[in-house]
Amino acid sequence: MKTEIIKTTLNKIPSKIFLKKDVKKVYFFEHTGGLKTKTIEIIAKERGGEVELKGSVSLKNTDDFNLKTLTTHFVGNNKVRIHIKAVLDDQAKLNYEGLINIEKGADFSDSFLQQDNLLLNDGVVCNSSPQLQIKANEVKASHGVTMGSFDQNQLFYLKSRALSEKMAKKLLVQGFLLF
């Protein structure tokens, strides 16, 4: 399997990504605001390919961002992994929708979506809707979403190591966004 790693801005990620036989495409982005919407379709019309879409979204002030990913497995024997992390501060707003669609006959599709959100301020609005539509049964499909703030134990630990609260939080955000 040939691996292609594409590290770019969210804006430059193609709106349609096609799976290709024997190729693993890994897309990676770090988005820090400036877009209103972005929709990415991942389409499997060929067997034997892999796509990974990994990225972070950091929103603050009055950023308002709609992100949508749409994965469709028309055929099987392929693998898609989507992992999106978001940090929201101030009055930022994120609307995420992620549909994984596995069509009839697309057996041996393997699709997974994870969406994690770190919320830093009571003024934020975080909406996430990961969806599944599965019409074949020889498949692996799952998704997960988490939303929350800092782990108090981790924060306490860093402060006990003489870091200020501000510095500790900064480090925890950096750690959260690491892949």
Next chain:
Amino acid sequence: MKNKVPLKQNTKSGYQYGFSDPEKYEVKFEKGLNEGVVKRISKLKGEPDWMLKIRLEAYKVFLGKKMPNWGGDLSKIDFNNIHYYLKPTPKEQKSWEDVPDDIKNTFNRLGIPEAEKEYLAGVKTQYDSEIVYGSVKKELEDKGVLFMGTDEGLKKYPEIFRQYFGSVIPAADNKFSALNTAVWSGGSFVYVPKGVKVDLPLQAYFRINAKNIGQFERTLIIADEGSFVNYVEGCTAPIYTSDSLHSAVVEIIVKKDARVRYTTIQNWSNNVYNLVTKRAFAYENSVMEWVDGNIGSKLTMKYPSVYLLGEGARGEVLSLAYANSSQHQDTGTKMIHLAPNTSSNVISKSISQGTGRSSYRGIVHIAKNAKNSKSNVECDALLINKNSRTDTYPFIKVNNSSSRVGHEASVSKVNEEQLFYLMSRGLNEEQAKALIVSGFIEPIVKLLPMEYAVELNRLIELEMEGSVG
């Protein structure tokens, strides 16, 4: 001896409750719905004017609302092809001996005398839109627990109804709650006084009999501070070729420190549209648990919800959906956190077989002032055959930074290794699959009263016959 319509075999494997009594009704309206029908229902029941007014306003709302453009396929429902009211006997009977023979036979088939002999507290049974038989045990009466049909409740306790009826689910909530508010009949009314714990489950049975009957029961449960009650409902319906509609509304108020568990095993036959609105308001430190089992019906759209209105309140939903060929179970929940330190937990297990479709549809909403709240949702779906379908449509909205939410969902088919192991132990493939499915649903089944657990496991086994190949 009355004539019985013989047991019909349905295409799957025989629906053992698929019998029907020839229709014997005191009152049976012609098909169709109009303002006159609504007025007649209210007059027949001798209701106060304010209830008639509520019904008529709801009817207007119903006419104005559109059908939902999401969920299952509702296009074949013809509201004019349904009888909206029927009444099988002149009045509610207090003792089993007084109940007419054919109605008694129906309940015999459903196993009610056994249930009555056992330790159940009180049984109110409904035979097509009316409470026919009930016996409230003295123990409950002594504790001040009210458990009766909704019609009777309205007559005896109008002030409670004025206060709470429609307070949790207003007519305008959706088209079907509007319909129910206009033509409701039957259902249960439960009031548990402060500090009273009702240990034995309160039960009620439902039944749809005549062709094209709409079932519009309305249930109101109020658990006063510090109380506890477990309400159980299970229903069956015979097979008919034209489609039936079941559009119930259940409103529950769980006051401070109280706890309510509402358990349902729905097993309507495969021609029934089951479109139900169920919702609870949970106040300070209270607990509301929905245990929801959906096995039957052609299409079920049901999202038992909890509005967490008081600090420390907790909502739980344990949902089980089984969709066989030509069935669509579209179920889920709404957990709305509107107060701090509230928590919600949802476990949804679904099984799709043949060409069946099972969908989870849920909302978890944490409002800005619901600080420090927690929510966890877990959806597991099992796809038995290659034409089976499952969907998951969750919506998670969080408006503060002190709450924690987790959601996960997964889909799989019956595990090959587990299947191989069981078959190597002498079970055939069908038996092995049934056992695995039983294990899959066990966390929910173990919360059911025993006779329900047994019935449920037997139903699943029956459904799974012929699932191989």
